[in-house]
Amino acid sequence: MLEYTERIRETAKRLLQEGKAEVFIGYKKGTIPLMNHPVLISDPKGVDLLYWDSNCGLNLCNYLTGRKDKIGIVANGCNSRSIVTHIIENQVRRDQLHIVGIPCTGMIDHRAVMRAVKYREILDVKDDGDKFRVKGNDYEETFEKRGFLQKNCATCTHHNPILYDEMLAEPIEEHEIQDPFKDVEKIEEMGPERKWGFFTRTISRCLRCYACKNACPLCYCPTCFVDESRPQWVGKSIDPTDTMTFHLLRAYHCAGRCTDCGACERVCPMGISMRQFTRKLNKDALDLFSWEAGLHLDKRPPLDVYRTDDYNDFIR
């Protein structure tokens, strides 16, 4: 991981010095364990802030929206797919970007680590490739990273960037995942009432802080429907109906666009598994349209095309 950090710094410095990028977007080591901080560097002298380890779970594509400058950016598999989506949705231009690709081995699920150390205070986490070491006041434990991946990383089939201008390391081997949508299938099997109960419980702790939506690179509308006041589409209280309306609508806005980067779930202060909504839509996009978001610059997403030869009667 230290290796990647060094290479990111060197690359960023070169890009800024050569003028290939006016700014460079990456991560800085966070002030608390298991947490890194997105950072924008414009001075080549500032590149030493850049950092990489298995806690870079926020999607940097978020910070590209609407920028007009030339940008260098680090991107792993899911981030690069979000960038592809951003480009085909005209949120940023391909020629503005210099994408520094990172073959990703997955991000650590900070909640799983907290559980594993039984919620004792974590003072330091050292990422060491396949393993990581967690230190507290009176303990030290080493874990295999494989068992602590974020849920989205555990079923990831695109560790390598889809789109890049240069790679920091050789691509890693992609493996097919057996039954990647097992969790969704379990929900699909439920009857309507159980399903409703399941989703109601899933979001019952929601604070409506909108961290999930704001951490999502797909949510770039100038004014989100939850913030519209003329007319107002959704109530502002924590009435369960309004909260459910928010989550369902947010999810549907991501249909055929979500790259399952997991940022929404990672950032939720209440630990809500809102990927349960978007994953169903990802599965549908795959089953109905053979579509995975963010893989092609030259294809339109299924929900923004109309074809006269569509195989569905109802739309022709």
Place this chain on the structure above:
Amino acid sequence: MIHKVFTKKEWIRTLEALSDTYKVFVPVKDGNFHTFDILEEGKRPDFDYQNTRLSPKSLVYPQSERMFEYSLDENEPDVNILKVSPKDYSPRAIVGIRPCDAHAFQLVKVNFDNPLYRDPWWVQCFESTTLVGLGCKAPCSTCFCTSVGGGPFSETGLDVLLFDLGDSFLTKALTEKGEKLLEHARGGEDASESLVKDAEQSAEPTSDKISSTVPIDKLKERVVTELFDAPFWKEVAFACINCGACTYICPTCWCFDIQDEVFGKEGDRIRNWDTCMSPLFTFHSSGHNPREDKFQRVRQRFMHKLKYYPDKYNGTVQCSGCGRCVRYCPVNIDIRQVCEMMNNY
């Protein structure tokens, strides 16, 4: 002052009996975290905890609170007349609250209860509440209460302070309200003076366990306009995703929005927590938004807590150092660092 000592088992029974007189709120385990909940059958208080994920501010100031009700039915004599929603302000106690969160109520009080304005709902609810604090023996690494006028055993804003003595709790009444609660608390034994002294002495070194320090000494002398125009705001704000997590989990954020919700011919006027991180917070009906840019909203949050508040209220900052925003900010914007930048600017 009454000092009493209760074995931990007895303490739970005492609280259960206290429920006849008070609505008792206690920390309970909710999934993997703790939250304050009303003590009733089947609920097990758990005082062996660091702090609740959400602050107990919602017990006095609910996230959504009905203020008025009205009818839109023209056939009704009181059509369109706002009627205050009935509330229950019978005595309540928050038992096990951490000193930082009790301190936070005092910081909020200057806004809701001052000579110019007394918020009827907040004041009535707060006045009916007795705060029984539990001293912190093992503060978190993100705690910085000692930098902002508090401490792990600070008595500020508490009515009773509890000392965890291992097998028992020692109670120390701090106010009349606290004494009254302890009069209702059955059981326990009178604590000897030496026990009280020992407990207080053993609490002292806990302050040293607070590893974070934040300088706030120069905030008041900084020129407000200079700080406002400081070049670091855009840098601070870059990573911010403008969610409301920091403001909602903060025990001292008090802003709200008022909404009317109508169903059929019945209407409610509700106030909901609001967040200065949202563009809608300052969106004028004219269409103008004085805080259109993200950095302006981020600046507002920190300037309010760390500059406008100390300027207005004698130097204290609007932060009790609980560290929740440090732990839960999705992008790791750390108030300790921002405060240092402002203080040293």
